[in-house]
Amino acid sequence: MIPALTIENLSKVYGDGFEALKGISLEVQQGDFFAMLGPNGAGKSTTIGIICSLVAKTAGKVSVFEVDIDRDFAAAKKYIGVVPQEFNFNQFEKALDIVINQAGYYGLPRELAAERAEKYLKALGLWDKRDVPSRMLSGGMKRRLMIARALVHEPKLLILDEPTAGVDIEMRRSMWDFLRKINAEGTTIILTTHYLEEAEALCRHIAIINKGEIVEHSSIKALLRRLKREVFILDCVEEAPETVQIDGFVVRRIDSHSLEVEVEKGQFINQVFDELGRQGIHINSMRNRANRLEEMFVNLVEGAS
Amino acid sequence: MTLREQYVAFMTIVRKEIKRYLRIWTQTLLPSAITMSLYFVIFGSLIGSRIGEMGGFSYMQFVVPGLIMMAIVTNSYSNVVSSFFGSKFNNSVEELLVSPTPNYIILLGYVVGGISRGMLVAVVVTIVSLFFTHLQIHSYFVVIVIVLMTSTLFALAGFINAVYANNFDDISIIPTFVLTPLIYLGGVFYSMDLLPDFWANVSKLNPLVYVVNAFRYGVLGVSDVSLPLAFGMIALFTVLAFCFSMHLLNSGKRLRQ
Structure with missing residues (x-):
């Protein structure tokens, strides 16, 4: 089975000279539920930004399902759905329009886009809010809207950057259930989170990034066995x-x-x-x-x- | 992406853009209609009646093409600059950047959105102008081609402005301090024949002179500049603006970290 994500010697130096990533390498297997942990500024979001093309890498290689992003980024992007840390949708657009438009950017015909939007907005409990301008949604609903938007083209790899930040416990649990379900259905999930309980409850493998370097890359079980x-x-x-x-x-x-x-x-x-x-x-x-x-x-x- | 998928992505952007400016029509369509009506009343009827003929036409007939073109220029420009900068500001541009939509489709989508608003406002202003004067079109071909080329050029210029803008002040600086003076000095309200030779020659450096005169030729059949030269200049500026816009998108300058 080919890996869902392969990162080799990835480095990123920002314009001000800050070295956000110092040649990290990691591999995420298909079907895995993978946690990326690290303190603030460790390089997690930079890594995700590079994978989904929002950040230009300085050196290294990234492949998504063995498609090198330098060779065919468009093909690689089709495999990826991304839920960023910050809300990044037009606050004046309706929830349904946001999801349908995103499907359009992936080339999904309008009818199929509408079907998919209904499917995922319903699955995430937002169908009743479909005609509400997104700025009127609660914080938890906005997070779920971003998940629906990321899933509308049915990516094989879903990347979530702190998806439950600022979400109440009940909502967090229901999001966990949803993520477990789509993972069980075959979607590979990479998750960054500050809630370590979340990583322990959901994920099978883990990478810990600190100051641009990977300090741990193993299964959660193996990691916990090392507890003293x-x-x-x-x-x-x-x-x-x-x-x-x-x-x-x-x-x-x-x-x-x-x-x-x-x-x-x-x-x-x-x-x-x-x-x-x-x-x-x-x-x-x-x-x-x-x-x-x-x-x-x-x-x-x-x-x- | 297949061609079919690219077409879907393109239409998604265009549809979104049209929906956006129609949703806020009181800010996007109405102001031009009101402003142009005031121009027609003040410059056309009140002052124009005392000016008499210009270029062989009543002053009202003379200024109408320039005013329509002014509406096209400002609306195609401001639609793209405000929409694209807005999407940068609220980070929703990331929706496009993470998708497989090619950069040229992103650019074309926004430009066609700007063109459509420019043309819609042109129709509104033309209808308003018919309340003040009689209009007959000298060459539909010239009118259509020049409107398309001009709105494309200024939509591209708006895109470049949006990429470089860091805040909302930056998207009003160019329209206020560059575009408006160029429009006013571009022969909207007067014929180049009225200028001394030196200033007439200086005016030829102003791209708006070619735009306004080419459009005036399409409507009235008169122009202060040669038509092929006008088309050539507009085409040249459009190609340059397109290439530079594509360079900005491909390099990710000010869009990707």
Whole structure:
């Protein structure tokens, strides 16, 4: 199977001399759900800009489904749908017109464009708003409108640059469900996000970019296996004692009914439960304190700086 | 893209452009009709009646072709400059840039949008002018060709302005400080015969002189400049403007980072 995206030694130096990308290379397989993470200014949006032709690269090679963008950008563009970080549609145009016009720019005949627009506006819950000028839509609706617009030519590769930024939790979950569905139907998805929970929940592979370089490129499972330590919150049935001690573990009392326990790699959480039971402390629920990927991300980014 | 797909993309841009200026017709079509009516009343009827004949025609008949051409020039220019700069300003130009639409189709789409507005306003102004004077067309061929060439040239000029503009002030500087003086000094209101030789020769550097006189020839059959020279100059400026516009699009200057 040919890769959906291949980037080789890609670099970008802006006019003011800022080196946004320092020869990065990565590959995204067909059908993958791929996360691109990194702090602000790391080079994620520059990479996406180059892939979809909004940014001119300084050096390197980009191929989309083995079509080199330097040789046949028009063919490569047909494979790509892009949802940018900022709203980039005419605020005075109606939602339906925005989607239909985008289909037209890809050469889809008017009737087919109208069919597709209806399909994706319905799928994203915007059909009722089709005749509303886009400036009247809420932030979440505008994001979904950009997704509908990006999908109208049914690209094989969908690139989303922070699609859930500023979107409420319920809307975010429904967008996740939608993205999972189209990924299951065969669309390769590349996602940049600041919500590491989002990457962990959705994606199978990940690249972490920092200061224009890729500091990690692997599967999320492999990455998480390398975690040295996890922190769990334990909710107690009765009020917890002021101090709790378990040999080999760091335990903190957060409030009257919650404890925080650090479990190092190689240790077992069962040991904690056994010891707490012996001390008469009964637990009725448990959860991760912080997003696990977030911890790994901070380690990698801080380690690189 | 296949030719059929390119045609669809082209028509999408043209349709969008026409829809845009029709949606805001009070800002795009009405002002020209009102302004030209005022010109007809003031210069044609009130002042013109005291001026008498010019170039063998009543002053009203003499100024009508120039005023129609003035409407075509300003509208084809301002349609493209405001629309394309607007799409740059709100980043919606990215919708086109990420698509496989070839650059020449993008340019043609915007230019044809500008031409259509220029021609629509020309029709409106011509209808208004019929309330003030009688018009007969000397050469339909010259009229049609010169209107198409002129609106194409100024639509392209508007596109170049839009690419270079950084803010909304920049899209009014050229129309205010360049286009308007050139139009007023381009023989809309007077015949070149009235100028001393020196200023008549200087005026020949003004492209609007060729545009206005060629159109006046098409309507009235008189011109201060030779018709082939006028067509040649307009064609030359149009080719240069097209090549430069394509260069801007292909290089991505001020459009891509």
